[in-house]
Amino acid sequence: MAEVTIKVNGAPVSRDVPDAMLLVEFLREELRLTGTHVGCDTSQCGACVVHLDGRAVKSCTTLAAQAYGAEVTTIEGLAAGEELHPMQRAFHENHGLQCGFCTPGMIMTGIDMVRRYRAAGQELDEAAIRHELEGNLCRCTGYHNIVKSIRQAAGEM
Amino acid sequence: MSVAAPLPHDAAPLHVTGVARYVDDIPRPANTLHLAFGLSEVARGRITALDLATVRAAPGVVLAMAASDLAREADCSPSANDEPLLAKGEVFYAGQPVFLVAATSHRAARRAARLARIEIAEEPALLTIEDALAADSRFEEGPRIYVKGDATTAIATAPHLIEGSLTMGGQEHFYLEGQAALALPQEGGDMVVQSSTQHPTEIQHKVADALGLPMNAVRVETRRMGGGFGGKESQGNALAIACALVAQATGRPAKMRYDRDDDMVITGKRHDFRIDYRAGVDATGRILGLEFVHYCRCGWAQDLSLPVADRAMLHADNAYHLPNVRIESHRLKTHTQSATAYRGFGGPQGMLGIERVMDHVAQALGIDPVALRQANYYRAAPASGPGTGRRHGGAHSPKPEEIGPETTPYHMPVEDFILHEMTARLLESSDYAARKAEIASWNAASPLLKRGIAFSPVKFGISFTLTHLNQAGALVHVYQDGSIHMNHGGTEMGQGLFQKVAQVAAARFGVDPGRVKITATDTGKVPNTSATAASSGSDLNGMAVKAACDTIRDRLAAFVAERHQTDPAMVRFEGGRVHVGGEALPFEQVVKAAYEGRISLSATGFYATPKLRWDRIRGEGRPFFYFAYGCAVTEVVLDTLTGENRILRADILHDCGASLNPALDRGQIEGGYVQGAGWLTTEELVWDDKGRLKTHAPSTYKIPACSDRPRVFKVALWDGANREDTIYRSKAVGEPPFMLGISAWLALSDAVQSTGPNWPDLPAPATAEAVLAAIGRARG
Numbered sequence: 011m012a013e014v015t016i017k018v019n020g021a022p023v024s025r026d027v028p029d030a031m032l033l034v035e036f037l038r039e040e041l042r043l044t045g046t047h048v049g050c051d052t053s054q055c056g057a058c059v060v061h062l063d064g065r066a067v068k069s070c071t072t073l074a075a076q077a078y079g080a081e082v083t084t085i086e087g088l089a090a091g092e093e094l095h096p097m098q099r100a101f102h103e104n105h106g107l108q109c110g111f112c113t114p115g116m117i118m119t120g121i122d123m124v125r126r127y128r129a130a131g132q133e134l135d136e137a138a139i140r141h142e143l144e145g146n147l148c149r150c151t152g153y154h155n156i157v158k159s160i161r162q163a164a165g166e167m
Numbered sequence: 168m169s170v171a172a173p174l175p176h177d178a179a180p181l182h183v184t185g186v187a188r189y190v191d192d193i194p195r196p197a198n199t200l201h202l203a204f205g206l207s208e209v210a211r212g213r214i215t216a217l218d219l220a221t222v223r224a225a226p227g228v229v230l231a232m233a234a235s236d237l238a239r240e241a242d243c244s245p246s247a248n249d250e251p252l253l254a255k256g257e258v259f260y261a262g263q264p265v266f267l268v269a270a271t272s273h274r275a276a277r278r279a280a281r282l283a284r285i286e287i288a289e290e291p292a293l294l295t296i297e298d299a300l301a302a303d304s305r306f307e308e309g310p311r312i313y314v315k316g317d318a319t320t321a322i323a324t325a326p327h328l329i330e331g332s333l334t335m336g337g338q339e340h341f342y343l344e345g346q347a348a349l350a351l352p353q354e355g356g357d358m359v360v361q362s363s364t365q366h367p368t369e370i371q372h373k374v375a376d377a378l379g380l381p382m383n384a385v386r387v388e389t390r391r392m393g394g395g396f397g398g399k400e401s402q403g404n405a406l407a408i409a410c411a412l413v414a415q416a417t418g419r420p421a422k423m424r425y426d427r428d429d430d431m432v433i434t435g436k437r438h439d440f441r442i443d444y445r446a447g448v449d450a451t452g453r454i455l456g457l458e459f460v461h462y463c464r465c466g467w468a469q470d471l472s473l474p475v476a477d478r479a480m481l482h483a484d485n486a487y488h489l490p491n492v493r494i495e496s497h498r499l500k501t502h503t504q505s506a507t508a509y510r511g512f513g514g515p516q517g518m519l520g521i522e523r524v525m526d527h528v529a530q531a532l533g534i535d536p537v538a539l540r541q542a543n544y545y546r547a548a549p550a551s552g553p554g555t556g557r558r559h560g561g562a563h564s565p566k567p568e569e570i571g572p573e574t575t576p577y578h579m580p581v582e583d584f585i586l587h588e589m590t591a592r593l594l595e596s597s598d599y600a601a602r603k604a605e606i607a608s609w610n611a612a613s614p615l616l617k618r619g620i621a622f623s624p625v626k627f628g629i630s631f632t633l634t635h636l637n638q639a640g641a642l643v644h645v646y647q648d649g650s651i652h653m654n655h656g657g658t659e660m661g662q663g664l665f666q667k668v669a670q671v672a673a674a675r676f677g678v679d680p681g682r683v684k685i686t687a688t689d690t691g692k693v694p695n696t697s698a699t700a701a702s703s704g705s706d707l708n709g710m711a712v713k714a715a716c717d718t719i720r721d722r723l724a725a726f727v728a729e730r731h732q733t734d735p736a737m738v739r740f741e742g743g744r745v746h747v748g749g750e751a752l753p754f755e756q757v758v759k760a761a762y763e764g765r766i767s768l769s770a771t772g773f774y775a776t777p778k779l780r781w782d783r784i785r786g787e788g789r790p791f792f793y794f795a796y797g798c799a800v801t802e803v804v805l806d807t808l809t810g811e812n813r814i815l816r817a818d819i820l821h822d823c824g825a826s827l828n829p830a831l832d833r834g835q836i837e838g839g840y841v842q843g844a845g846w847l848t849t850e851e852l853v854w855d856d857k858g859r860l861k862t863h864a865p866s867t868y869k870i871p872a873c874s875d876r877p878r879v880f881k882v883a884l885w886d887g888a889n890r891e892d893t894i895y896r897s898k899a900v901g902e903p904p905f906m907l908g909i910s911a912w913l914a915l916s917d918a919v920q921s922t923g924p925n926w927p928d929l930p931a932p933a934t935a936e937a938v939l940a941a942i943g944r945a946r947g
Contacts, residue, residue, distance in 0.1 A: 045185015
């Protein structure tokens, strides 16, 4: 067993879990935060993306124990009460989703890329968004409105 | 009015905050068991030994079952009862479930499923279309054949003969949410099943059969799927049945979710085809006679293969009038996954055949491929309804056979053909002619990179070809506070059906759509539903909900009219108010008064599509209520050294009739196009020579990523109403845009043609390897 002491969406959590428990299992099964989805089980599709100390990671290939001492943010932790995060609002307003299964991962990846480009002083243009989204698959939308959503949010964040 | 408003998806607020629930997210009782299948690694053989002792002894395992442990037959087939849940003595494909494990966790079940000792005496497997043909291994007694006119004579006497053969691969659905089910045992042996399915009634029926219960003892609920695309029409049956059997045997809830690799290895995919063609054409490229032979690889079980292969035949004409045509269709049985429904349901394969013929004829005769297509189009529909607006019988009147609609190869008149106008508008808005010329000169100066451009049309038949499926039911309640509860037989898989139908309900009552509560599809509320498939969801369920709403609305109108001493027909429902006798009463006030007046505020609604008549054996009748149309122009660039390629630009004009929700419809068009282009370019399924699927994860099976989408993507909706009386004159939109992706494949073929003088004979999918080989053929 491994002790996992972390902060999830700002709240401290401590549990003893099997050594091999994945972060996504910890979030979904232990904490019932089911907005983080398992799409492909092998870190290809990006439906499981969460923020670990502010950086996007695929929680289906991260051990819960690896997150020891870290701060984890999930899709459930983005909104401030009723106030949606600009990235959430942009996906809603721009029809950036259909079945919605990839959406939480897309939003978490979108926020991460906006922050990284801003920190590096680079422009997050459409070509950059396409490149950055290589690790997030969507089967429904054809990505058009996803790119549009991230562009809008980048201007509002 | 709420109809035609571009409202966002109803569940968008839930999706962006992560609280939308899929089956795997539903809180489950603490003692729930988790299931996994143990699979055959052999494509064909007899099971000589099956020892589950180590499985049963594994940590967390509560139960392990083989076919011999089942008290009664458990069958998963939607059609022919030929799919046992667990292999019975023989295996028929690599990936077939052989046994079932129930354990205390998902992981424990999956680990244990690897521990069985299975011995299989391997036998030669039929894996390919050619294997099956050689062994005459097929479904149905022989090929289905549809005939119109005399193709053989027309081809023999035609000035030119163009012939060839096209292979096209299948396609993995890759719904982001894998298959999942949860069974919850109830008192008295009843069962409740939560299933990620497009067809709750089928789940109910198959679970009831497997449990030995009448259908009324099983209730199935589906709130949403994380994508379906046809892959959840029948492929969820196995999981639901397995969960229900374990729940019945143990009295504990049981849940099953396929790991992605299992999902890809176990479940069926789009049918791959080979289409042979012989076309007799005149000097202008008009097709005088055409023969198609469709070879359809169905896999080991019948599933939905017969209607899929039928629909391929029904789209062998696409948008073109074929005066003499013969279509022969072989449904071949192989030892591979049982191919199943996938967006378009055979239509895309049939359509790809004729689009290939058009390009081949254009290349052989040196005619512009778009002009050739236009010359072969069906005759335009009259501007107004048939028989109106035209004078007949005068000296200069056209002969009746010249003005009447032309018929399809299955003898259905095409009465609503609008592609002439749509094509003209798209060619203009996409600047096709100038770009084509510019690309030709660019290519002449570019030795390594070559660009290509192509146009393709879509005419897609709307209705289930199994005519009795064209029915739907709805249940609507208005509560005494004026809130509305809406339920119907359709399922939500992301397409926005629930929102569209809620907009219909809101429009009928003249209230804001926010007043309409959208609820999970539930076999206990609306019975005997058809699958949400064949693009029919909003056509059928929209009409059924309208009927239910109108029943309640008429009761409300009669009630208030009587109070105001006026005619019920004068009562209007608009802007959240009921307008009667010069007053505008709040809707909720009228509802409350009606409740107190002892008026029933609940109603069912029903709809059956009119005008359908179809004989699938003779290939004659009217299988479709109407056609949905679209067209696309795609431009690509390819690297002649590596075969790598990109879509540079796509222009689309698509016909949704009078759209119920233009935002949702555009989403279907964009997503459909990209998925269709994926089928024909990067999505390659590879089986090894033992019949094992080697592309069983996204690492090896390449669906379009964000970078694959067209750089420039212009989508417009055609602004005409449906000529048939559909819900608010809208048209179905789920499947038709998928086939717009054919233009991307044709554009690649065009780019390859610029590398040499010969016919490149590009197969599908046009992977980089296939493109390179085609360049070799073009250069000769």
